[in-house]
Amino acid sequence: MSRTLTREQHLDLYYYMQLNRQLEERMVRLFRQNKIVGGLYASLGQEAISIGTAYALEPRDWLAPMIRNIGALLVKGFKPRDIFTQHMAKYTSPTRGKDGTSHFGDLKVRHTVSPISMLGDLIPVMTGVAMAGRYLGQHIVTMTWIGDGGSSTGAFHEGLNFAATQKAALVLVLENNQWAYSTPVTRQVPLKNLADRAKAYGVHSTIVDGNDVVAVYHAAKDAVDRCRAGHGPVLIEAKTMRMKGHAQHDPAEYVPKEMFDYWKARDPIPRYEKYLTEHKIWDAAKKAEIDARIERELDADQKFAEESPLPPPELAEEGAYCEGCHKIEADWKRAKEEVMPPKSSIQAEWTTPRLGGLDADFIANAEIPGAKEAAAANGEASAPAAAVAAAAGASSASPSASSAPAADPPAAPDAPEDVAKAPALRVPFGRGPKDREFERERNEAQRKREAQRQSRSRTKRRKR
Amino acid sequence: MPAITMLEGIRQAMFEEMERDPAVVALGEDIGVYGGAFKVTEGLLARFGPERVIDTPISETAIVGAACGMSYLGLRPVAEMQFIDFIACCFNQVTNFVAKSHYRWGAPVPMVLRGPSGGGVHGGPFHSANPEMYFVHTPGLKVVYPSTVYDAKGLLKSAIRDNNPVLFFEHKFLYRRVKEEIPAGDFTVPIGKAAVRREGKDLTILSYAAMAHTALEAAEQLAKEGIDAEVIDLRTLLPLDRQTILASLKKTNKLLVVHEDTRTGGIAGEIAALVCEGAFEDLDGPIMRVTAPDTPVPYSPPLEERFLPNAEKVAAAARELAKY
Numbered sequence: 001m002s003r004t005l006t007r008e009q010h011l012d013l014y015y016y017m018q019l020n021r022q023l024e025e026r027m028v029r030l031f032r033q034n035k036i037v038g039g040l041y042a043s044l045g046q047e048a049i050s051i052g053t054a055y056a057l058e059p060r061d062w063l064a065p066m067i068r069n070i071g072a073l074l075v076k077g078f079k080p081r082d083i084f085t086q087h088m089a090k091y092t093s094p095t096r097g098k099d100g101t102s103h104f105g106d107l108k109v110r111h112t113v114s115p116i117s118m119l120g121d122l123i124p125v126m127t128g129v130a131m132a133g134r135y136l137g138q139h140i141v142t143m144t145w146i147g148d149g150g151s152s153t154g155a156f157h158e159g160l161n162f163a164a165t166q167k168a169a170l171v172l173v174l175e176n177n178q179w180a181y182s183t184p185v186t187r188q189v190p191l192k193n194l195a196d197r198a199k200a201y202g203v204h205s206t207i208v209d210g211n212d213v214v215a216v217y218h219a220a221k222d223a224v225d226r227c228r229a230g231h232g233p234v235l236i237e238a239k240t241m242r243m244k245g246h247a248q249h250d251p252a253e254y255v256p257k258e259m260f261d262y263w264k265a266r267d268p269i270p271r272y273e274k275y276l277t278e279h280k281i282w283d284a285a286k287k288a289e290i291d292a293r294i295e296r297e298l299d300a301d302q303k304f305a306e307e308s309p310l311p312p313p314e315l316a317e318e319g320a321y322c323e324g325c326h327k328i329e330a331d332w333k334r335a336k337e338e339v340m341p342p343k344s345s346i347q348a349e350w351t352t353p354r355l356g357g358l359d360a361d362f363i364a365n366a367e368i369p370g371a372k373e374a375a376a377a378n379g380e381a382s383a384p385a386a387a388v389a390a391a392a393g394a395s396s397a398s399p400s401a402s403s404a405p406a407a408d409p410p411a412a413p414d415a416p417e418d419v420a421k422a423p424a425l426r427v428p429f430g431r432g433p434k435d436r437e438f439e440r441e442r443n444e445a446q447r448k449r450e451a452q453r454q455s456r457s458r459t460k461r462r463k464r
Numbered sequence: 465m466p467a468i469t470m471l472e473g474i475r476q477a478m479f480e481e482m483e484r485d486p487a488v489v490a491l492g493e494d495i496g497v498y499g500g501a502f503k504v505t506e507g508l509l510a511r512f513g514p515e516r517v518i519d520t521p522i523s524e525t526a527i528v529g530a531a532c533g534m535s536y537l538g539l540r541p542v543a544e545m546q547f548i549d550f551i552a553c554c555f556n557q558v559t560n561f562v563a564k565s566h567y568r569w570g571a572p573v574p575m576v577l578r579g580p581s582g583g584g585v586h587g588g589p590f591h592s593a594n595p596e597m598y599f600v601h602t603p604g605l606k607v608v609y610p611s612t613v614y615d616a617k618g619l620l621k622s623a624i625r626d627n628n629p630v631l632f633f634e635h636k637f638l639y640r641r642v643k644e645e646i647p648a649g650d651f652t653v654p655i656g657k658a659a660v661r662r663e664g665k666d667l668t669i670l671s672y673a674a675m676a677h678t679a680l681e682a683a684e685q686l687a688k689e690g691i692d693a694e695v696i697d698l699r700t701l702l703p704l705d706r707q708t709i710l711a712s713l714k715k716t717n718k719l720l721v722v723h724e725d726t727r728t729g730g731i732a733g734e735i736a737a738l739v740c741e742g743a744f745e746d747l748d749g750p751i752m753r754v755t756a757p758d759t760p761v762p763y764s765p766p767l768e769e770r771f772l773p774n775a776e777k778v779a780a781a782a783r784e785l786a787k788y
Binding site: 132348368 | 497515518526527557
């Protein structure tokens with residue numbers, strides 16, 4: 001069993017994953033009946049990522065989903081009826097029909113920012129949310145998702161770099177589902193592990209088996225804890241597979257059949273069911289009880305959505321501006337005096353630790369005037385700069401993943417030169433338990449080679 | 465009170481708003497220690513500290529995105545574009561994320577995006593632009609472009625207090641060239657209200673920003689020739705002050721629009737349509753316009769002088785219009 005999850009929490013994870021899947025299966029049927037107005041984007045096979053990551057957040061934390069993160073919205077407290085009505089463009093939907101799909105949010109209670117269709121733009125926005133949360137003393141963590149495809153956008157890189165320079169409490173979950181619409185990941189990014197993107201910004205990163213919900217949860221929990229402690233953003237690469245086309249209209253004929261077969265055998269839900277049984281967390285009766293609850297809830301919410309009216313046409317012309325409909329008030333969890341003069345006043349001068357140039361130890365880490373004092377005033381755990389610098393950029397596998405069921409710790413990303421030397425993977429796509437076994441063998445061989453080389457060089461030194 | 469520059473007026477607005485409301489924060493490139501490329505934010509960091517005055521990387525998308533995220537938690541960020549030309553780098557954030565937020569999901573974005581704009585300082589194609597019309601064409605935004613010190617200070621305060629995203633254009637030619645005595649104490653200028661700068665009865669010259677001064681200069685010249693021009697300074701481009709425009713036209717029956725922005729798709733076209741819809745019967749002549757030509761802003765002084773409208777060009781067009 002997992003080191004921290006209770007039995008109830010284990011069952012929660014199942015509930016949300018199955019709810020996510022059943023909800024989407026119903027929407028596929030609705031789509032075929034022409035009841036879904038626009039596109040339908042499936043998260044089939046990726047449910048463990050949305051659920052496992054969002055489950056690591058606290059109610060005060062903020063998230064912003066992407067198109068395949070309906071599961072995260074469910075965990076955050078939205079109801080299936082919100083998803084149904086959004087897709088069916090109903091007046092009762094959270095956006096009252098003004099936008100569809102997962103494009104909705106809630107500033108007040110569920111702390112959710114609505115995405116836009118353009119990829120990557122949530123990263124700077126959630127960086128800003130994290131910065132504001134810190135400023136207001138709220139000790140919140142923010143989380144958003146991006147795909148393998150979206151990790152090539154400028155907004156991704158600008159956002160991640162800014163989050164890193166600000167040490168923003170941002171958990172960025174990179175769902176590597178192998179395909180950006182019809183383009184395989186190998187044609188998008190010349191990297192084996194997209195987690196390596198984080199290294200460029202000195203951002204801590206981990207890699208996790210995205211089809212293992214417990215492993216995903218632990219990776220996310222570690223990331224959230226790390227963020228809340230003030231160590232800056234974390235990127236989690238979750239390896240998975242998009243089991244449908246880009247959207248419902250796309251039959252995904254460009255995906256080799258063997259690839260679907262390979263990943264179908266690693267479906268996160270049956271896998272988790274097996275885990276729950278093996279660890280005696282549930283029995284058949286408990287499963288039947290949860291499944292029945294899901295059916296009941298979905299029946300009621302689908303009925304609600306189908307019977308809901310479409311919006312009145314005149315609504316189209318309303319609401320482009322806030323004309324006094326919102327009262328904007330920040331939720332201060334610290335004394336405002338701390339950010340007001342005279343307390344906020346400082347000596348505005350840069351201090352740079354080194355002179356630049358080719359100094360080997362040079363860390364591009366100019367002190368932001370007054371930043372340390374501000375962090376201390378905000379009650380942040382301010383780790384010594386050196387320790388943080390050492391931690392940042394060091395890509396490492398999440399130690400928690402080892403406690404995950406039926407899964408070995410995901411291999412740490414190799415250094416580029418190792419990749420060059422390493423033999424090709426047996427399967428030219430994705431990663432799963434078999435690949436990890438293979439990788440373990442390969443890493444073992446590499447370690448041996450490395451040990452031999454070191455002992456040789458020691459011998460040489462002795463000879464001299 | 466001694467006369468102050470527009471730059472100082474904007475600076476005062478920032479200081480006073482940050483002093484008044486701890487939810488107001490500033491972010492942008494080189495705005496902290498350096499005080500901004502034009503020194504608009506000079507002294508802000510020393511007074512309000514690094515949590516409220518944030519030096520950012522050169523990442524316009526990150527600046528606007530982060531400002532938007534901050535506003536979701538109830539802050540009122542004022543983001544600076546070092547030159548407003550660079551707003552093109554974050555066009556998606558501004559037009560898709562920020563502008564559509566309230567309409568799509570009811571999330572207000574109380575942020576200000578401000579920056580130096582306009583030509584006349586030989587800045588060349590990337591430091592002189594007037595990109596306001598991209599944003600006037602974007603529902604959800606407000607677009608403000610003041611011409612006087614009083615308006616700059618009062619409108620920036622209104623923009624910061626507004627619950628909607630406001631683009632605040634600061635004409636860099638005016639930064640240190642216009643000076644004005646302004647009253648002590650807190651005052652605001654409402655967004656969406658034009659100002660009649662000169663009353664007249666023969667024709668209306670409609671303009672904004674640096675060209676409002678050019679229009680006034682032309683009107684003085686025309687007065688000597690017996691043409692009594694009314695000069696209106698739009699101050700806000702979105703929402704347009706339809707009422708003031710139509711009221712003036714009912715009086716003078718003739719309209720000349722002057723803008724420094726390029727011709728096609730400039731605000732003159734929009735105003736012409738608005739007047740045809742609302743006061744066609746009152747028109748005694750064609751709606752005329754004096755604008756920059758449809759080219760980028762050139763660098764070399766004689767080229768830029770040719771590019772920009774000036775009092776002579778405005779007066780010449782007004783004379784033509786007065787003949788109707």
